[in-house]
Amino acid sequence: MNKYFPYIAIALLALVPLLGLNSYLMHILILVVMWSVIGMSWNLLSGYCGQVSFGHAAFFGVGAYTSGMLYTKLGISGWWGLPASIVVVTLFALVIGYICLRLRGPYFALATLSIGVILRIVAENMVDVTGGDLGIMIRERSWIEKTRYYYIILAIAALSFVLVKQVIASKLGYYFVAIREDQDAAESLGIDTTLYKTIALCLSAMITGFAGAFYTNYMGYIDPKVVFALHDISIIAIMVVMVGGVATFSGPIVGAVIMVVLAEAIRSIPMLGTAHHTFFGILLIVIIIFLPNGIVGDFPKMKKLLGLARRAS
Amino acid sequence: MTAVQTEVLLQTLISGFLLGGLYALIGIGMTIIMGVMKIINLAHGELMMVGMYIAYVLYTYFHIDPYLSIVIAGPVLFLLGMGLQKYLINPVVKVDSILPENQVILTVGIGMVLANLATIIFKSDYLQTPVSYGTTAWYLTDIWKASPIELSLSLPWSVSFVFSLMITAGLWFFLTKTDMGKSIRATAQDHDAALLMGVNVERMRVFTFGLGSALVGAAGCLFIPIYYIYPDIGGQFTLIAFVITILGGLGSTVGAIIGGLILGLFESLTATYIGMGWAPVGRFIIFVAVLIFIPGGVASLLKSRKLGK
Numbered sequence: 001m002n003k004y005f006p007y008i009a010i011a012l013l014a015l016v017p018l019l020g021l022n023s024y025l026m027h028i029l030i031l032v033v034m035w036s037v038i039g040m041s042w043n044l045l046s047g048y049c050g051q052v053s054f055g056h057a058a059f060f061g062v063g064a065y066t067s068g069m070l071y072t073k074l075g076i077s078g079w080w081g082l083p084a085s086i087v088v089v090t091l092f093a094l095v096i097g098y099i100c101l102r103l104r105g106p107y108f109a110l111a112t113l114s115i116g117v118i119l120r121i122v123a124e125n126m127v128d129v130t131g132g133d134l135g136i137m138i139r140e141r142s143w144i145e146k147t148r149y150y151y152i153i154l155a156i157a158a159l160s161f162v163l164v165k166q167v168i169a170s171k172l173g174y175y176f177v178a179i180r181e182d183q184d185a186a187e188s189l190g191i192d193t194t195l196y197k198t199i200a201l202c203l204s205a206m207i208t209g210f211a212g213a214f215y216t217n218y219m220g221y222i223d224p225k226v227v228f229a230l231h232d233i234s235i236i237a238i239m240v241v242m243v244g245g246v247a248t249f250s251g252p253i254v255g256a257v258i259m260v261v262l263a264e265a266i267r268s269i270p271m272l273g274t275a276h277h278t279f280f281g282i283l284l285i286v287i288i289i290f291l292p293n294g295i296v297g298d299f300p301k302m303k304k305l306l307g308l309a310r311r312a313s
Numbered sequence: 314m315t316a317v318q319t320e321v322l323l324q325t326l327i328s329g330f331l332l333g334g335l336y337a338l339i340g341i342g343m344t345i346i347m348g349v350m351k352i353i354n355l356a357h358g359e360l361m362m363v364g365m366y367i368a369y370v371l372y373t374y375f376h377i378d379p380y381l382s383i384v385i386a387g388p389v390l391f392l393l394g395m396g397l398q399k400y401l402i403n404p405v406v407k408v409d410s411i412l413p414e415n416q417v418i419l420t421v422g423i424g425m426v427l428a429n430l431a432t433i434i435f436k437s438d439y440l441q442t443p444v445s446y447g448t449t450a451w452y453l454t455d456i457w458k459a460s461p462i463e464l465s466l467s468l469p470w471s472v473s474f475v476f477s478l479m480i481t482a483g484l485w486f487f488l489t490k491t492d493m494g495k496s497i498r499a500t501a502q503d504h505d506a507a508l509l510m511g512v513n514v515e516r517m518r519v520f521t522f523g524l525g526s527a528l529v530g531a532a533g534c535l536f537i538p539i540y541y542i543y544p545d546i547g548g549q550f551t552l553i554a555f556v557i558t559i560l561g562g563l564g565s566t567v568g569a570i571i572g573g574l575i576l577g578l579f580e581s582l583t584a585t586y587i588g589m590g591w592a593p594v595g596r597f598i599i600f601v602a603v604l605i606f607i608p609g610g611v612a613s614l615l616k617s618r619k620l621g622k
Binding site: 046047050052054099100102103105106107109110111113114115117118121122124125180230231235238242246247274275276277278280281282284285288289292293297 | 352353401404405408411412413414415417418419421422423424425426428429430432433548552555556559588590591593594597598600601604605608
C-alpha cells in the first residue's frame, strides 16, 4: 500500500481537472504543485544534504529568465526554456557551487542569500539583456484555460518526486545524509564531500530552474523583483519545507498545500491582506519552536500531544 | 588628473568615509551578537528600521530632534532585543532538530513580522524627518579662498559620524574596562570556560542581544536625518551588516569598524564611477571574495601580522 501510494496520489491528482473546477481553483492547484516542486528541490539540497540555501530564488530566476530571453531574443516559444533551463541552470549551479560550497553551515546560507540578491540587481541593471525593471512579457499565451498547464506542472512534479526518491534511496542519498550529519566524519570515510555537495546543488538547482521556466510560460510575465524575490521565493521555499517536514518525501507537498492555501486565504480577507507576511513570520516562528522537524517530521509528536489533550478533556 | 576629477574623487572619498563610520556602528551591533551567540541575526536591519521609526514618530509628533531620540530608541530597542532573545531565540537553541540553521531561519521570521507590522502601521510610504539643518554644509572655499577645488562637508552627515564614533568609543570602554563587558568577551571567546569561571552565560547572551539591538537602533536614529525610511528598508541594512561582519571578522569589534569604513568607501566609489544601481553588487562581490580569500576577515589579517612580529 505504502509503496504504491504516491502513484495512486498522482493518478488521482491527474483526474482532478475532470471535476470541472473554475479557473481560480485551478490556478491555486497549479501554484500548490509548483511550490511542492520547489520545496522538493530545496529539501534535496538542504534537508538531505544539510546545505541550507537562502538563495533558491537565484535558480528559479535563472530558469525563468532563460525561458523569457529565448522568447524575447531568439523569438522562439518560451516552452523551449524548459529543456534549455536544465543546461543553463546546471552550469550556473556548477559555478555557484565552485564558489560557495567550500563554505559551511551559516556561511553557505549567507553566500547563497547574497547570490540571489546579486542576480536581482544585475537583472535590474542590465536593461539591454533582461529588459530591466520592465521585465519580460510573453504576448502569445499558449492556452487560455489552465488544464494543460496543470498537467505539465503535474508531470514535472511527478518526475521530480521520482528523481528525489531514487536519489535518496541510492548510495548518493546516503552520502548526502552522511555529509549533513557530520561533514568531517564523511570526509574521513572517503566520501568526496565537495563532489557530492556539488551534485546535490546541481540537482536541486535544476529542478528549481525547471519550475522557474514553467512559471514564465504559465504567468506570461516576469520581472527581477518577482522571480529573484528574497521573501517571496527564497524564504517561501524554506518555509514550504520547514512547515511540511525537513528531510521527508511528503513534507514539501504538505507544506506547499498549507502555504499556498494560507497565502490565498489571508489575501482574500480584506482587512488582513497586507498582513500576510506577519502571519507567515509567526507561523515560521511557531513551527521552529514547537515542531522543528515540520508537520510530517513531527507527526508522532503532534499525535501524542493531541492524544494527551483529548484524554485530558 | 584634472582639478574636476580630483574634486570628484576627494568628494567621493569623504562621503564614503562618513558613510563607513555609520556602517561600522551597524556592523558592530551584529558582530557582538554573532560573537557571543554564534548565530547570524537576519533581523538586524529590521531592528534598525524599528529604531528609525521611533525617531520618526518622536520627531513628527513630539518635535524631538532625531539625535536626541537615541536616548529613547536605544533603551526601547535594548528591551525589545532582550525579549526576542529570551522568549524566542533561546528556546530554539535548546530544541533538537535536523537542521542546525533553525535559529537563522527564526530570525528571518522575526524580521518578516517586524517589517510587515511597520507596513501596517505606517503604510509603505517613504517618510523622512525634515530637520532644519538637513542641507547645511561647510565648504572648503569658505575657509581657504584660493582653493583650486571645491569640497563640501554636510553638517548632518558629520554629526552622525561623530555620534557614531562616540558610541563606538563608549562601547569599547564598556567592553574592555567594565566587569560586565569582560564577561561578555569571555562568553564570546569560550562559553564553557566562561561558565566555569562563574559568568552567567545565559544572562550575558540575553544582555548581548539587547546591546546589539540598542546599537543598531542608535544607528537608525543617526541615519534618519540623512536618509528616508520605508518599512522594507531593514532588509538592505541586514545585508550590509553581515557583509561588514564577515569582512571584519566574526565577533571582532575593531574588524567591524575597519570593515564598515572599507565598505562605505567601496560603495561610494562604485556609485560614483560605475553607477548608482551597481553599488549593492560591489558590496556582495566584496563579501564573496572575502569569504573565499580571507575567511577570517580583517581581524585575522591583524592577528597574523601581530604573530609575525
